[in-house]
Amino acid sequence: MSLKEFRAVMGEGTEELLALILNNNNLSGEIQPELDALDSLKILDISNNNISGEIPLTLAGCKSLEIVDFSSNNLSGTLSDAITKWPSLRYLSLAHNQFTGILPSWLFTFEVIRMMDFSGNKFSGFIPEGNFNMSISYNNREVDRMQRDSFVSMQSVDTKVLIVVTGSIELSFNYILSSMVGIDFSNNGLDGEVPVGLFGLHGLEYMNLSHNYLRGGVPDLEKMWSLKALDLSHNSLSGPIPGNISSLPDLTLLDLSYNSFSGFVTKKQGYKKFPGAFAGNPNLCLETSNGGCDPASLPVVPGKAFVGEEEVELAQIQLEMDMVARLVDQKPLVIFSKSSCCMSHSIKTFLYDFGANPTVYELDQLPNGQQIERALLQLGCRPSVPAVFIGQQFIGGTNTVMSLHMQNKLVPLLMRAKAIWIWNDK
Numbered sequence: 001m002s003l004k005e006f007r008a009v010m011g012e013g014t015e016e017l018l019a020l021i022l023n024n025n026n027l028s029g030e031i032q033p034e035l036d037a038l039d040s041l042k043i044l045d046i047s048n049n050n051i052s053g054e055i056p057l058t059l060a061g062c063k064s065l066e067i068v069d070f071s072s073n074n075l076s077g078t079l080s081d082a083i084t085k086w087p088s089l090r091y092l093s094l095a096h097n098q099f100t101g102i103l104p105s106w107l108f109t110f111e112v113i114r115m116m117d118f119s120g121n122k123f124s125g126f127i128p129e130g131n132f133n134m135s136i137s138y139n140n141r142e143v144d145r146m147q148r149d150s151f152v153s154m155q156s157v158d159t160k161v162l163i164v165v166t167g168s169i170e171l172s173f174n175y176i177l178s179s180m181v182g183i184d185f186s187n188n189g190l191d192g193e194v195p196v197g198l199f200g201l202h203g204l205e206y207m208n209l210s211h212n213y214l215r216g217g218v219p220d221l222e223k224m225w226s227l228k229a230l231d232l233s234h235n236s237l238s239g240p241i242p243g244n245i246s247s248l249p250d251l252t253l254l255d256l257s258y259n260s261f262s263g264f265v266t267k268k269q270g271y272k273k274f275p276g277a278f279a280g281n282p283n284l285c286l287e288t289s290n291g292g293c294d295p296a297s298l299p300v301v302p303g304k305a306f307v308g309e310e311e312v313e314l315a316q317i318q319l320e321m322d323m324v325a326r327l328v329d330q331k332p333l334v335i336f337s338k339s340s341c342c343m344s345h346s347i348k349t350f351l352y353d354f355g356a357n358p359t360v361y362e363l364d365q366l367p368n369g370q371q372i373e374r375a376l377l378q379l380g381c382r383p384s385v386p387a388v389f390i391g392q393q394f395i396g397g398t399n400t401v402m403s404l405h406m407q408n409k410l411v412p413l414l415m416r417a418k419a420i421w422i423w424n425d426k
Contacts, residue, residue, distance in 0.1 A: 016040050017038050018040060019042060019045075020035075020038065020045070021043065022046050023045045024048045025049055026049060026050065027051055028049070028050045028051065028052070029052070030054075031051060031053060031056055034058075036056075036061025038062055039062060039064060040064055041065060042065065042067065043065075043066065043067040044065055044067070045067065045069040046069070046070055047071040047072050048072045048073075052073070052074040053075065053076070053077075054076060054080065055079075055082060059080070060082040060084075062085075064086075064088060065088065066086075066088050066091070068089065068092050068093070069091070070097065071093040071095040071096055071117065072095065073097055074098055075094070075097040075098065076099060077100065078099070078100060079103070081104075083106075086110075088112060089110045089113055090112050090114050092115070093117040094118050095119045095120050095121070096120040096121075097120070097121055099121040100122045100124070101123065101124070102124060102125035102128075103185075105128045106130075107128055107130060108130035114182075116183050117182075118188065119184045119185065119186040119187050122189060123185070124190065125190065125191060126190070126193075127185065127192070127194060127195055127209075127214075128195070129195050181203050181204055181205045181206075182205055182206040182207065183204065183207050183208070183209075184208040185209050186208045186209060186210045186211050186212070187211045188211075188212055190214060191213045194214055194218070194237075199219050200224070201223070202223055202225050204226060204227060205227065205229070205250075206229035206230065207227070208230075209231070210231045210235070211234045211235075213235065214232070214235040215235070215236040215237060216237065217238060218239065218242055218256075221245060222247070222248075225249070227248050228251060229251075230253070230254050231254075233256060233259070234258045234259075235258075235259050236260055237256070238259065238260040238261060239261065239263075241256065241261055241265050241269060243268075243269060245269055254274040255277055256277050256278055257279040257280045259281055260283065261278065261281040261283070261284050262281070262284060263283075263284065264285050264287065265278065265285065267287050321375045321378060321379075323371060323375065324376065325392075327372070328359075328389045331359045332391060332414075333351065333357075333359065333388075333390055333417065334359045334360075335347065335348055335351070335358045335361070335386055335387070335389075336376055336384070336385055336387040336389075337360055337361065337362050337385050338385050339364055343383075343385075343386055343397075343398050344386040347386040347398050347401060351401075351414075354411070354414060355420050356414060356419045357419075358419070380396075381397055383397065386398060388401050390413050391416060391419075
């Protein structure tokens, strides 16, 4: 179904619509400019569809928007100035699209913004300098009446956000939307130095700028009192490691790997608390037990500990297993595949013939594909692909699926999971 057809069936009487949630519906087409008539709309979620085109300027008419989720589509073009007309904006996700161009100067002008996710696009240029004091949440200031009375706060909207914070590992944070505060610009083509003002946001809980081309140094982080997760990995950042990272009370996830940091890292900086956080920085030197310098003690890859390596390996495995669990969560049929694997192609075709519409993850096209593959091997899937999950339960590979089919057990499994609704066995 296209968005244009959906608009046609909405009809009249939608002017007071507060929430339009169309995620995960295989919708196609472009965002219809007529949506500007919904000037009372608070939530607009069209994520996880096949919607293309640009964000129309007419969406400026949706001036009451608080939550906007356009993630995981095929949207393109530059950021529309229509976004500036949403003064109550609290959550904005444009993640995993095809947006291009530079980040606009108005990016940090929203007073009540709590979450901004532009990850997985093709943005380039610098992160703009701005008045970082505008956001109440980013600066941990007292929430004013506008935020207390918002539709979102009153309704306690729940949301799940996937954040890449440690290497390529996806970690899920479940928050009440009104409590989540973060910025994610990862996996783009951003260049230049990170504005110093970003490192002075008292209320920011996580920041992910990984997998860009950012350069320059990282200033002291002592003002980031609320920081829980910081990922600056896979950039070209340089200079010394800030000496006060370990003093941040809530910081539990840190990744500065694969940059050009240099200098001496002391034990007081707490690097043992963050296994692999400094991997891939060959000019860093870590303090040894006798106070000397040992470049060889720096792990080669994230996830390897300096001490207690076996314990950390187990924790790494658990993270990878949890990642797979999140990828199959609430999905009736999931296939982990590789685009070059003929058996994966066969099993996908086989299940399509039942009328199923599986969620397919091509491991050779995902940045965290290797971690997922390790988790599948831990589950006992050998070879690792294809791996089939039905109703969030691991079924197995090709042989298991075909065996279930021969025993007339596959169709009941698919129907119970609501992966298919009807089946005529001819």
